[in-house]
Every structure is written in structure tokens, then in C-alpha cells.
Amino acid sequence: MDESTLQIAVIGAGPVGLALALQAARALPAAGVTLFDARAADKDVSGDPRTLALSLGSVQLLERLGAWRAERAQPILEVHVSQQAPSMPVLWGGLFGEPCLRIRAIDEAVPLLGAVLSYGAIVAPLQQVWMAAQAAEPKRLHSRFGEPVAALKNLERGVEVDAGIAERFDLAIVAEGGVFADQARKAVAHDYRQTAWVGRVGFDETCGRRERGVAFERFTRHGPAALLPLKDGGAGLVWCVPSDDDPVRELDDAQRVAVLNSIFHPDTGRIASISPLKPFALGLNAERTLADGRTVRIGNAAQTLHPVAGQGLNLGLRDAFELVQALSRHHDVDAVLRRLEWQRGPDRWAMIAATDFLARSFTWKLPGAGAARGLGIAALQALGPVRSALARQMMFGSR
Numbered sequence: 001m002d003e004s005t006l007q008i009a010v011i012g013a014g015p016v017g018l019a020l021a022l023q024a025a026r027a028l029p030a031a032g033v034t035l036f037d038a039r040a041a042d043k044d045v046s047g048d049p050r051t052l053a054l055s056l057g058s059v060q061l062l063e064r065l066g067a068w069r070a071e072r073a074q075p076i077l078e079v080h081v082s083q084q085a086p087s088m089p090v091l092w093g094g095l096f097g098e099p100c101l102r103i104r105a106i107d108e109a110v111p112l113l114g115a116v117l118s119y120g121a122i123v124a125p126l127q128q129v130w131m132a133a134q135a136a137e138p139k140r141l142h143s144r145f146g147e148p149v150a151a152l153k154n155l156e157r158g159v160e161v162d163a164g165i166a167e168r169f170d171l172a173i174v175a176e177g178g179v180f181a182d183q184a185r186k187a188v189a190h191d192y193r194q195t196a197w198v199g200r201v202g203f204d205e206t207c208g209r210r211e212r213g214v215a216f217e218r219f220t221r222h223g224p225a226a227l228l229p230l231k232d233g234g235a236g237l238v239w240c241v242p243s244d245d246d247p248v249r250e251l252d253d254a255q256r257v258a259v260l261n262s263i264f265h266p267d268t269g270r271i272a273s274i275s276p277l278k279p280f281a282l283g284l285n286a287e288r289t290l291a292d293g294r295t296v297r298i299g300n301a302a303q304t305l306h307p308v309a310g311q312g313l314n315l316g317l318r319d320a321f322e323l324v325q326a327l328s329r330h331h332d333v334d335a336v337l338r339r340l341e342w343q344r345g346p347d348r349w350a351m352i353a354a355t356d357f358l359a360r361s362f363t364w365k366l367p368g369a370g371a372a373r374g375l376g377i378a379a380l381q382a383l384g385p386v387r388s389a390l391a392r393q394m395m396f397g398s399r
Contacts, residue, residue, distance in 0.1 A: 006031040009161045009169040012176030013037035016299035018126035020320035027328040034142040041145035048120035051236030055114045055314040056395040067129045072121040074231040075112040077213035079103040082265045083374045084220045099378035103391045116228045154293030177300020181281040188286040196280045197239040202273040210269035223362045224308045291337040306359035347398035
């Protein structure tokens with residue numbers, strides 16, 4: 001298909017959908033791109049406080065798109081992973097201390113491993129750049145905000161998109177995923193029966209100097225908990241616990257602060273305050289294939305993951321980048337979609353398998369499961385080349 005006749009529908013104006021639409025507008029300069037979203041164009045998304053962690057590769061993609069706002073982001077200079085005691089045999093703990101894994105940007109010869117910022121600080125600049133691009137080329141680029149897509153129907157060499165009226169496109173890319181609790185179940189699905197309590201914490205700065213720019217992940221007997229450093233000196237909290245025996249729900253704020261101070265590594269610093277927390281059900285929900293006819297699903301529409309590795313958004317942005325790159329190299333859309341499965345497969349399924357394994361491991365009742373995780377953490381810290389390979393996987397995915 002000649003690029004000048006290619007008409008692409010992008011469904012969902014979140015970070016992944018906006019990034020894909022912008023990249024398609026640049027990499028496919030003759031193709032038509034139409035962006036659909038249920039929210040109104042004038043709805044202010046800049047104040048959305050949800051905390052997201054971007055990998056270095058994602059930061060670089062936003063920079064190339066002209067949508068990166070460094071002044072609103074907190075760089076991640078180190079990732080600190082540890083496990084709450086008792087996690088190791090007593091003899092090991094006595095000889096070597098509590099195991100921890102420290103991945104540092106300076107050791108990997110990069111300026112940062114990634115960055116933390118709010119959802120609004122990602123989406124608002126992307127939308128601003130997209131609207132400017134559309135204003136410059138109104139005949140080729142189109143926005144359909146306030147028009148939810150009700151249905152998609154594959155046609156021969158095309159897709160019918162129904163957003164009030166039925167329109168034909170050569171390719172429809174769905175980047176509208178939502179959260180696990182609200183999604184229809186896909187081909188690969190598992191309810192972890194875990195809840196993520198999400199919010200923010202503040203620190204007592206009088207209790208010693210804390211290292212800024214460190215993301216902490218702590219494996220506890222209930223599940224993983226993470227603190228993501230914020231620009232204001234606080235941290236975004238993701239606290240995962242069993243849904244059937246939830247130890248967080250009935251606690252007040254003072255009790256939650258006390259528990260968090262008891263479970264996180266001492267290097268975290270003393271937590272002094274906590275925001276109201278929101279609960280989210282956790283599960284795996286993934287399509288076996290990204291493409292169905294001329295309809296492609298990416299991001300959370302293709303795979304919703306456990307947040308244990310914080311890689312869901314980064315995987316979605318890589319989906320978007322690779323799809324547009326493939327379309328820019330080959331005009332045969334069907335051939336591109338056939339190749340897409342094996343091109344994205346290693347990165348996609350490696351991340352699905354890793355997060356699924358870690359999430360399920362917290363439900364195992366096997367003796368020594370915690371100790372095995374602790375030994376794995378210690379081994380990764382001791383094996384420099386393996387640690388660097390893990391760091392590259394976190395920053396850029398499988399290449």
C-alpha cells in the first residue's frame with residue numbers, strides 16, 4: 001500500500017496512544033492519522049497526580065517527540081531492591097548481612113536509569129505537541145476527542161471504526177487499556193488476588209540525610225512494596241498485599257506509616273506522612289497476539305501486568321515505537337503485522353513471564369521460597385555482568 005493512501009486510526013489518547021500518533025505523524029509523513037478518545041479535548045489532564053516510572057528508553061522517546069519536560073521529572077539514579085527479614089538462612093544473614101541489589105546509573109555509564117513523574121506531566125505535553133502538529137497539517141492529522149469508539153469490525157484489508165458513525169481505516173491501533181478490574185478477560189489471564197494500595201509518602205528530613213533519586217523495592221511476606229522518588233522530596237508508594245487477608249485496609253494513616261517504617265529498608269529514610277491510598281486489583285491480562293486482522297492492540301490493551309517491575313507503560317511505549325518503525329520501512333501492512341508478532345515477542349513475553357513469576361511467588365506456601373528470592377537478590381548483586389544485563393533490560397527492553 002502506498003503510504004499516501006494509508007489511513008490509521010489510533011484509539012486512546014493516553015501516553016501510549018499519543019506517543020504512537022505523534023511518531024506516526026513524523027515517521028509516515030504522507031499517511032493520515034486520526035486520534036480518538038472519549039474525553040473532551042479541553043479537559044485539563046495536567047494535574048493528574050498518578051505516579052509513573054519511565055525507563056531511560058521511554059525518556060529518550062519522549063525527548064525525540066519534543067514532549068519531554070525534564071523540569072517536572074525526578075531522575076532515577078539508583079534502583080535498590082531488598083527483601084524484608086526473615087528472608088535468608090540465619091547463617092547467611094549473620095555472615096553477609098541482609099541481601100540487597102543496587103543498580104546505579106553511574107555503573108552503567110548512563111545519566112539516569114529512568115525518571116518518575118505524574119501522569120499529567122506525561123500526557124499534557126504529548127497532547128500539546130500533537131495538537132500543534134494537527135494544526136500544522138489539518139488535512140492529514142485529525143483529533144476526535146469526546147467520541148468514544150463503540151465497536152471495531154475487521155474488513156478485507158481494513159477496519160470499520162464506529163464512533164457514532166462508521167468509518168473505514170486501513171489500520172486501527174487500540175491503545176486504550178484501563179485497569180485489570182474493569183477489563184474483559186483476554187486469552188492469558190490470571191487474578192493474583194492481590195491489591196495494590198497507591199499513594200504518596202513524605203519523609204522526616206530531620207532523621208538524617210537521605211539519598212535522592214533512589215527507587216526502592218522491598219519484597220515482604222505479603223508482597224512487593226515500592227517507593228518511587230518524587231521531585232518534591234517525597235515518594236510515590238505502591239504497596240501490594242493479599243486481597244483475601246488485606247493487612248492495610250483497616251489501618252488508619254498513623255498505623256500505615258508505622259507499618260511502612262517497619263518493612264522498608266533503613267536506607268529509605270523515616271516515613272513521616274502518607275496520603276489517602278487508592279486500592280487497585282492486580283492481575284495478568286494479555287492477548288496471545290497483538291494483531292487481529294487489521295486491528296492491533298498495544299500497551300495495556302495488549303497486556304496488563306503486575307506492577308512488581310514497574311514496566312507496563314515502558315513496554316507499551318516500545319510496542320508503539322516498533323510498530324511505527326516497521327510501518328515506515330515496509331508499505332505492505334499485512335506483512336508488517338505478520339512480522340510484528342515475532343519482532344515484539346521476545347521483549348513482550350519476557351516481561352510477561354518475569355512479572356508473572358514474581359507475582360505468583362508471593363502466593364507460594366513452599367518452605368524456603370522467601371530464602372530463594374533472597375539468594376537470587378544476593379546473586380544478582382554479586383554477578384556484575386548479569387546485573388548490568390538486567391539494568392539494560394529495565395532501561396531498553398529486549399533488543
